Amino acid sequence: MYDFTYTKPSSVADATKLLAADPDAKFISGGQTLLPALKHRLNKPTTVVDLTGIGEMRGIRREGNTLVIGALTKHVEVETSAEVKAAIPALAQMAAHIGDTQVRNRGTLGGSVSNNDPAADYPAAVLGLGATVVTSKREIPADEFFLGMFTTALETDELLVAIKFPIPEKAGYAKMRNPASRYVMAGAFVSKGPQGIRVAINGAGPCVFRQGEMEAALAGSWSPEAVAGVKQNPEGMNGDIHGSAEYRAHLVTVMAKRAVASAG
Amino acid sequence: MPQVTLSVNGKSHTVEIEGRTLLVELLREKLRLTGTHVGCDTSQCGACVVHIDGESVKACTTLAAMCEGASVTTIEGLARPDGTLHPMQEAFREYHALQCGFCTPGMVMSAVDLVQKHPEGLSEAEIREGLEGNLCRCTGYHNIVKAIAAAQDVMHGRRETIAAAAQ
Missing domain, CATH: 3.30.465.10 (Uridine Diphospho-n-acetylenolpyruvylglucosamine Reductase; domain 3)
Structure with missing residues (x-):
């Protein structure tokens, strides 16, 4: 140093x-x-x-x-x-x-x-x-x-x-950690409250971002099943030795499902 | 050269440092307290864990200058002045919770903080999760977990001695 x-x-x-x-x-x-x-x-x-x-x-x-x-x-x-x-x-x-x-x-x-x-x-x-x-x-x-x-x-x-x-009515967070470094491979923070329905994705892309299609799906029905059908486009996702862009895109949907389930 | 005044194991020290001096460098190189180890030097392995004002921290990722007025406890400060080991040290000995011993000072310091924060008692799974920040490359985790489980009973007054806990 x-x-x-x-x-x-x-x-x-x-x-x-x-x-x-x-x-x-x-x-x-x-x-x-x-x-x-x-x-x-x-x-x-x-x-x-x-x-x-x-x-x-x-x-x-x-x-x-x-x-x-x-x-x-x-x-x-x-x-x-x-x-x-x-x-x-x-x-x-x-x-x-x-x-x-x-x-x-x-x-x-x-x-x-x-x-x-x-x-x-x-x-x-x-x-x-x-x-x-x-x-x-x-x-x-x-x-x-x-x-x-x-x-x-x-x-x-x-x-x-x-x-x-x-302060939201409901909120939940789920992440998949890299098994060695413990940093987030993909995570999702979801909430329903005064700021509307929001889905923020971290770890998967170069910067945290909102997943608009999942927000729309949750506006229709607040349930893990609602986001389960929304696929994240792998374009622009991080790809490295820890996981490909396609793998991280897949994790986005899985983490969003888990986050909604934990929010209740 | 700037100075920092801090208490280490109950004794006050005023030490000349650089801005970039890390707490672990102050402890090892200035005070010659070499029980605190540097393993990875990237805040992952936990060999350098000490307590600052009762909280376990990684001394390799703490600036010495930020410890002005702090009370630091290292592995050398756990045993009583007469040499009687802390229950956690006694438990590590009793359960053979070390092989090469390099990670042991950090393991013990993390374990003492973990147990102190949980007077209600910790399950085996909670102990394992609580050791997230400490790596043992001899993979001696089983006995480390057993030692911590035994030590918590003594530290919380549920048993009198580690030997009793061992039975």
Whole structure:
């Protein structure tokens, strides 16, 4: 790992000022993705800005029909939160199966969503629930946030502060993990609620995406059988040594079925 | 050079570090606490697991600078000062839960956190799932799982000694 300067601001304003002044600086929270990337020398930040001292980015609270989760919230906190389990049990269950215990004890919601790894879990929940991403500058609907592989609508000096999840009537998540790496081969987060019927697919393509045909099928009948007949086009799906595009396309339908079944 | 002040196994240390220094490097190279191992160095194998403020983490994927003010426990900090082993260490010995021993410090630290978080008790399947982040390449998992099952009874006061649990 190349060396860098380490700094720990205590407010969102101070953190974003550092990034505005130096585009080669990087934010860190849990570091479970950034540190492995730095070890591979995939990135050479001048300064690493530790966000964990920023109180305004913490906390889980319910505001009416919305669950607001601070960006610094660790996966283990979402997994064990009584508030999350009561409002969106599928989200708590999803968090409980990210990485392993030690990763969940460090990794954060904001880090996962900002990074937008195609095989990450949280982007599927954010898109599948139609959440709103709250940043240091604005509020971005999920449909406009995830732009491509490891790419989001965030500007260089823009910081993800919290995510507002609308509380659905039903929601479910299912994923097929690679047996060795445990990353998602294909996953589906489905929900029915204030944002309509939504099906978000992760792991299978270069970026999380909505499966419109499955959403239409579920609008007709909310049942696993409704999505069972919808085939995902393998064109544009990821193909690698772990699985072909055709295999991942097949998994999309299977995971969607399982997600609807788990949503009930 | 920047400094970090942290508590390791109950003792306060102020250590000079670089921004990029990892917690595992601080422990092994600065404090010479070499019980914490580096296996894969890619946060998969769990040989480097230590506790930060009571939570198990991978020390190879934690910046030392981010541990300012933290309380760190390593494998060296589990036994009592008189040398009496922690019940989890005793159970690993009793059940022969190690072959080459490389993964053992991380296994023990993960297991202690797992058991502490589940006072209601863990089934064999839950123990196996809880070890997701630790790899043993001797494939000694069966005895590791048995050791953890025995240790949880002692740690939660349901049995007095590991030997009793073994019977």
